[in-house]
Amino acid sequence: MGNGAAMLNVVIAAVIVATGAALIWPPIRKATLWRAAITPLASIIGSGFLVLGPILDITYGAFAPVVMAALCAVAWGLGSAIRFNIAAMDWDAAGRGRLETLGAWALAFAYVVSVAYYLNLFGSFALRLTPFDTDFNARLVTTGMFALILAIGWGKGFAALERAEMISVGVKLAIIAGLLVGLGWTFAERAGAGELVAKTPDMGGWAGVTMAFGLLVTVQGFETSRYLGAEYGAEVRIRSMKLAQAISSVIYVVYIAMFAYLFAPSAIELDETAIIELMGRVAAILPFLLTAAALSAQFSAAVADTSGSGGLLAELTGGRVSPRTGYAILVGCGLALTWGLGVFEIISWASRAFAVYYAIQATLAAQAARGGKSVLFWGLAALAAAIAILGTPVE
Numbered sequence: 001m002g003n004g005a006a007m008l009n010v011v012i013a014a015v016i017v018a019t020g021a022a023l024i025w026p027p028i029r030k031a032t033l034w035r036a037a038i039t040p041l042a043s044i045i046g047s048g049f050l051v052l053g054p055i056l057d058i059t060y061g062a063f064a065p066v067v068m069a070a071l072c073a074v075a076w077g078l079g080s081a082i083r084f085n086i087a088a089m090d091w092d093a094a095g096r097g098r099l100e101t102l103g104a105w106a107l108a109f110a111y112v113v114s115v116a117y118y119l120n121l122f123g124s125f126a127l128r129l130t131p132f133d134t135d136f137n138a139r140l141v142t143t144g145m146f147a148l149i150l151a152i153g154w155g156k157g158f159a160a161l162e163r164a165e166m167i168s169v170g171v172k173l174a175i176i177a178g179l180l181v182g183l184g185w186t187f188a189e190r191a192g193a194g195e196l197v198a199k200t201p202d203m204g205g206w207a208g209v210t211m212a213f214g215l216l217v218t219v220q221g222f223e224t225s226r227y228l229g230a231e232y233g234a235e236v237r238i239r240s241m242k243l244a245q246a247i248s249s250v251i252y253v254v255y256i257a258m259f260a261y262l263f264a265p266s267a268i269e270l271d272e273t274a275i276i277e278l279m280g281r282v283a284a285i286l287p288f289l290l291t292a293a294a295l296s297a298q299f300s301a302a303v304a305d306t307s308g309s310g311g312l313l314a315e316l317t318g319g320r321v322s323p324r325t326g327y328a329i330l331v332g333c334g335l336a337l338t339w340g341l342g343v344f345e346i347i348s349w350a351s352r353a354f355a356v357y358y359a360i361q362a363t364l365a366a367q368a369a370r371g372g373k374s375v376l377f378w379g380l381a382a383l384a385a386a387i388a389i390l391g392t393p394v395e
Contacts, residue, residue: 009285015177023174032236040244040245041173042297044244045248048215048220051347052218052256053255065253067208075219075220078362078384081380086226087238115305116333116338119146122302123142125272142338145302171296172296178285178286179289180258197262199264199265215351216387217351217354218347218351222241227308309326313329352391359381359382362381
């Protein structure tokens with residue numbers, strides 16, 4: 001390892017430690033706004049960060065940053081509809097209307113698909129740096145994680161695990177900060193040497209649009225602010241969603257803007273763990289750190305969505321389906337998805353499921369709003385419906 005490479009590893013490690021220390025500094029850690037933003041932020045920059053770079057680079061080439069910015073803009077628009085609903089409506093279960101109930105069912109289904117998405121990524125990343133890295137073995141690991149999730153749910157252990165969410169998010173953000181510094185260092189070196197790459201997209205036109213539709217789930221997660229009413233008031237939830245979306249959008253766009261010009265698409269083998277090998281070209285320390293962050297992030301996200309799905313099913317059925325039974329249903333469906341579909345297909349189905357939920361939320365906002373806002377929300381509802389119908393998986 002040359003002196004420059006060794007120095008970069010040291011710098012990345014120092015940035016990770018400094019960022020982690022900043023995030024556990026009491027004035028930040030105890031701030032109400034930050035605590036409220038942790039939940040949506042954990043979801044938005046979880047799995048998407050791991051898969052988006054290679055997907056966008058191969059598919060859209062030099063235009064990958066534009067597509068990333070467009071995804072973030074769509075997510076912000078859909079978030080504005082949910083923020084309007086938080087501010088304008090009473091969300092207690094007794095007052096829930098039919099459309100809102102339909103939205104809750106859509107969200108429950110979306111949770112089922114998203115848990116399959118998280119745990120399939122967990123299985124893939126768990127074996128990526130081992131001699132056992134095959135699709136079959138990854139599915140076996142995913143199956144074991146589903147069994148563990150079910151056992152924890154039946155043993156009433158979710159609450160203890162969910163308390164670790166802030167630690168998990170802090171670790172993930174610190175590692176992402178180190179990764180961005182590593183990318184920035186390498187980007188500056190290659191720019192100075194005239195070695196940046198820019199490729200015309202392999203896919204454009206309508207096919208490119210529908211594939212982007214299938215990636216909506218990678219920027220999903222902001223809607224979780226909507227369900228924190230027992231802990232935070234409407235104003236805090238609205239501000240925390242904006243903060244989470246702003247932070248994640250900046251991270252995503254900066255990340256893709258560097259990634260797309262550092263790695264030639266022809267040199268990337270597209271799979272769900274491609275980022276591990278690619279980041280190894282930037283700095284030797286990054287693959288191990290990213291693997292640790294991936295495993296922590298996927299497991300904590302799966303726990304949160306499993307818990308949310310079980311509770312939501314119990315609420316929607318008036319207790320006829322208990323949370324425990326809901327966990328079992330989720331695990332059964334998740335195993336069917338795991339063994340029946342590939343990870344990229346699951347991503348597309350998760351995007352469709354969340355798009356249905358967003359379409360319903362935007363419709364609710366459009367019905368309650370007036371004037372230009374109503375028109376905007378109707379447009380967002382139509383866009384979300386189109387994403388649900390037309391989104392296609394990455395090939």
